Structures are given as structure tokens and as C-alpha cells.
Amino acid sequence: MNIDILLGLQWGDEGKGKIVDVLTPGYDIIARFQGGPNAGHSLEFNNVKHVLHLIPSGIFHPDKLNIIGNGVVIDPSVFKAEILDLEIPPEELAHRLIISSRANLILPSHRILDAAYEFQKGNTKIGSTLKGIGPAYTDKISRNGLRVGDILRRDFTEMYKDHIKNHLLILKSYDFRFDLEEYEKGWFDGIELLKQFRISDTEYLVNNLAGKGNRVLAEGAQGTMLDVDFGTYPFVTSSNTISAGACTGLGISPKLIGDIFGIFKAYCTRVGSGPFPTELNDKTGDSLRDLGREFGSTTGRARRCGWLDLPALKYSIMINGVTKLFMTKADVMSDFKTIKICTSYITDGKSSGEIPFHADAHLEPVYTELPGWETDISGIRDFNKLPEALKSFIGFIEKATEVPVTMVSVGPDREETIFRNQNIGN
Numbered sequence: 001m002n003i004d005i006l007l008g009l010q011w012g013d014e015g016k017g018k019i020v021d022v023l024t025p026g027y028d029i030i031a032r033f034q035g036g037p038n039a040g041h042s043l044e045f046n047n048v049k050h051v052l053h054l055i056p057s058g059i060f061h062p063d064k065l066n067i068i069g070n071g072v073v074i075d076p077s078v079f080k081a082e083i084l085d086l087e088i089p090p091e092e093l094a095h096r097l098i099i100s101s102r103a104n105l106i107l108p109s110h111r112i113l114d115a116a117y118e119f120q121k122g123n124t125k126i127g128s129t130l131k132g133i134g135p136a137y138t139d140k141i142s143r144n145g146l147r148v149g150d151i152l153r154r155d156f157t158e159m160y161k162d163h164i165k166n167h168l169l170i171l172k173s174y175d176f177r178f179d180l181e182e183y184e185k186g187w188f189d190g191i192e193l194l195k196q197f198r199i200s201d202t203e204y205l206v207n208n209l210a211g212k213g214n215r216v217l218a219e220g221a222q223g224t225m226l227d228v229d230f231g232t233y234p235f236v237t238s239s240n241t242i243s244a245g246a247c248t249g250l251g252i253s254p255k256l257i258g259d260i261f262g263i264f265k266a267y268c269t270r271v272g273s274g275p276f277p278t279e280l281n282d283k284t285g286d287s288l289r290d291l292g293r294e295f296g297s298t299t300g301r302a303r304r305c306g307w308l309d310l311p312a313l314k315y316s317i318m319i320n321g322v323t324k325l326f327m328t329k330a331d332v333m334s335d336f337k338t339i340k341i342c343t344s345y346i347t348d349g350k351s352s353g354e355i356p357f358h359a360d361a362h363l364e365p366v367y368t369e370l371p372g373w374e375t376d377i378s379g380i381r382d383f384n385k386l387p388e389a390l391k392s393f394i395g396f397i398e399k400a401t402e403v404p405v406t407m408v409s410v411g412p413d414r415e416e417t418i419f420r421n422q423n424i425g426n
């Protein structure tokens with residue numbers, strides 16, 4: 001049981017990057033298992049903020065191995081930009097990072113297709129990050145993808161051209177203007193950079209190393225409510241963001257999984273379209289956005305904000321088998337006099353604690369109101385020193401979810417983290 005998983009329980013941006021970075025010293029390997037450059041994982045130390053898209057969040061620790069697993073989709077041009085941004089010498093990075101030969105490539109035309117599909121949808125658009133994620137996973141599943149291992153083949157350029165040809169045929173039926181060449185140069189530059197890294201069948205590597213007692217942390221992207229099967233479909237991403245996705249996205253058996261860490265914010269946010277029952281289109285929502293700096297790490301878009309949604313959180317815990325909860329951003333609500341938590345919904349005049357099948361079902365949240373802590377908590381490092389009102393808020397969540405909150409993050413920096421070892425509800 002040498003592999004733990006860390007994943008988001010809401011609509012993404014729960015603080016995964018920060019917490020993976022904090023946990024990395026306790027692991028040997030950090031491995032991303034799904035998603036692609038739609039992700040934006042921020043972490044902060046020494047007063048510098050870093051945002052990662054494809055590269056696992058353990059990369060700043062020199063002695064750790066980071067793996068981009070087979071379940072990830074990689075855009076070489078984003079990869080290149082990110083590598084250059086890191087300001088770590090490429091030779092050094094090549095020691096820290098390995099890429100799965102089976103990871104699928106995002107082609108320049110995937111980005112164009114993503115934009116064309118969204119344009120076509122008009123008002124019903126998903127609000128994609130337009131990074132080509134949907135079309136790249138579509139090609140993977142329909143067995144039309146190109147994989148990282150293919151870039152080492154002599155006929156790679158021909159393979160690439162064949163794929164593009166198909167995409168251009170599809171694009172002909174869309175009234176959508178595009179410039180493929182604009183993307184292509186950067187993309188091929190990225191391919192050359194990718195070749196300088198170790199590309200391997202990482203499923204062997206992960207299993208061998210875990211078998212020898214090395215500890216692996218599998219890093220999720222997005223969040224459970226954006227999962228292609230269990231999220232608010234069709235307003236989701238195109239991969240399995242849930243714990244099962246770590247098995248398919250790294251090539252590991254469920255037997256090897258130990259802890260499943262579920263991260264959630266003390267409130268909720270969502271970027272893009274789709275249901276958000278506890279959304280606040282008022283001053284409180286604006287305060288959450290301003291105080292929490294809720295603007296997308298990848299697209300810069302303003303995040304929609306609302307109260308914590310317990311039915312959604314409980315659903316995510318169930319789907320993932322979460323063993324430990326990590327709560328972030330309670331510090332954002334330090335000035336709030338009262339705080340609400342949604343405990344159930346009213347739908348069609350009936351009370352329900354379940355997530356409905358239909359994305360357009362009208363859900364009226366039922367709230368419990370709790371007193372706020374009205375204290376700056378960002379300097380606190382000992383769980384016992386947290387204000388009683390915040391401990392009650394945490395206790396309320398633990399009672400409802402029956403999972404212990406074992407970590408509380410009180411700010412974006414590595415240091416602003418409180419670990420706690422104790423049983424549920426104590």
C-alpha cells in the first residue's frame with residue numbers, strides 16, 4: 001500500500017498544488033494521472049508563487065521523482081513554456097521528471113477543434129479552457145491519438161500530418177476561422193524539448209519502485225464534480241478525475257492504494273458553465289472572490305463563488321473512497337459574521353441529499369447557519385489554537401461526512417498549513 005492519492009472534491013482549484021508540494025517530503029515519487037494543461041496548480045514558498053499545468057507539483061524538491069502518467073494529455077508547446085518558466089536548469093529537470101510513453105499528445109488542431117465546438121455550442125458552451133482537452137481525449141478513446149512514445153519514431157512527421165488531415169476534414173464543416181501554422185511552430189519546438197526528457201513505460205517504473213517500498217503520491221487534476229462520469233455532465237472535463245482514474249492513469253492496481261486524500265475549500269468555486277446550487281450572485285459571493293483571489297490559474301477567468309455544498313462533498317467522498325479530508329481557504333472567511341453550509345436541496349418540492357442525474361434540475365439549497373470565527377487565522381500553526389467557531393465548523397463537516405479533517409490550510413504559502421492527527425468528531 002505504497003501509493004496515496006490526492007484529489008479535488010469540488011469543481012477544481014481546491015488547492016491541490018499547494019498541498020502536494022507540502023506533502024512531497026514524505027514521498028519519493030509524485031505522479032500526475034489525468035488531465036492536461038487545463039489544470040493550473042499553484043504553490044507558494046519564499047514569497048514566490050508558481051503555477052504548474054502539466055508538471056507534477058513535487059518538481060521543486062530536488063531529490064524527488066516526478067512522473068507525467070499515461071492518463072495525462074500533453075501539449076508540447078505548453079510543456080516547453082512551463083519548463084522555461086520553472087527556471088530550473090534542463091539537465092537538472094531531466095533527473096526529476098519522467099514522461100509516460102503512453103500519454104496522448106494534444107495536437108495544435110485539437111485546440112482549434114475545442115474552440116470550434118465551443119463556438120458552435122453558443123449559449124450552451126461548457127466554458128472549456130480551450131486547451132484542446134476534449135478533442136485530445138476523444139481521439140484517444142476513438143483510437144486516433146498520437147502518443148508521446150510516437151515522437152521517437154522516424155515517421156512521426158507523417159503520422160502527425162495524417163492526423164491533421166482528419167482534423168481539417170472535420171473543421172471544414174464548421175464555420176470557424178483558424179490559423180494552424182500559428183500553433184505549429186511552438187508545438188514542434190516543444191516536441192524537440194520533450195525528446196530531451198526521459199520517456200518511458202512508466203507503469204513499470206511506478207510498480208517496480210512502489211514494490212521496493214518507495215512511496216508514491218498520485219496527484220489529481222480538476223475535481224470530482226468535473227469528472228466525465230460523475231460530474232455535472234456535460235459541464236465537465238473529459239477525464240476521470242476520481243480515485244479510479246489514478247489506477248488507469250498510472251497503470252497501478254487498486255490493491256496498492258493506501259490513503260485517498262480529498263481536498264475541499266471551506267466554500268465552493270467553479271469556473272466555466274454548469275450547475276452550481278450554492279452559487280452566490282451577491283456581495284457575499286463578491287467578497288469570497290476578492291478575499292480568496294478567485295481568478296483562474298490557467299485562464300484568469302473570475303471564478304463563481306458560493307457556500308460549501310455538503311451533498312456534493314458527500315457524493316465526492318463516496319465516489320472516491322476518501323480516507324482523509326484536507327480543508328483549504330478557511331482564512332478567506334475570517335471576517336464573516338456567519339457562515340452557511342448547504343446540508344440538502346429542495347427539488348420538485350421534496351427534500352433530497354443526492355446529486356441529480358440532470359444537470360438542469362433546479363436545486364434549492366437548504367442551509368445551516370454557523371457563527372463565523374471573526375479572527376485572522378493565517379498565523380496559527382497548531383490545530384488546538386484555532387478559534388472554537390472554526391473547530392465547530394470542522395466538526396459539523398466531519399459529523400456529516402464521517403471522514404476526519406486531518407489538515408487545515410490557512411494561506412497559500414507552504415508554511416501556512418496545520419496538520420492534525422485525531423479521530424472523527426473529536
Ligand code: GDP
Pocket residue numbers: 008012013014015016017018039040041042043044292293296297327328329330331332409410411412
Ligand atoms: P489547484 O488547481 O487545486 O491546485 O488550486 P489553484 O492553485 O488553481 O487555486 C487555489 C488558489 O488558492 C491558489 O491561488 C493558491 O495559492 C491559493 N490557496 C491554496 N490554499 C490556500 C489557503 O488555504 N488559503 C488561501 N487564502 N489561499 C490558498
Ligand code: IMO
Pocket residue numbers: 008011012013014035038039040041126127128129130131133134220221222223226235236237238271272273297
Ligand atoms: P485544476 O486542476 C477548475 C473546467 C473548465 C470548464 C470544464 C471543461 O486547476 O483544478 P476543459 O478545458 O477540461 O475542456 O474544461 O472544466 N476546468 C477546470 N476548472 N480547475 C481546473 O483544473 C479545471 N480544468 C478544467 O473551466 O468548465
Ligand code: MG
Pocket residue numbers: 012013014039040041042297
Ligand atoms: Mg487550479
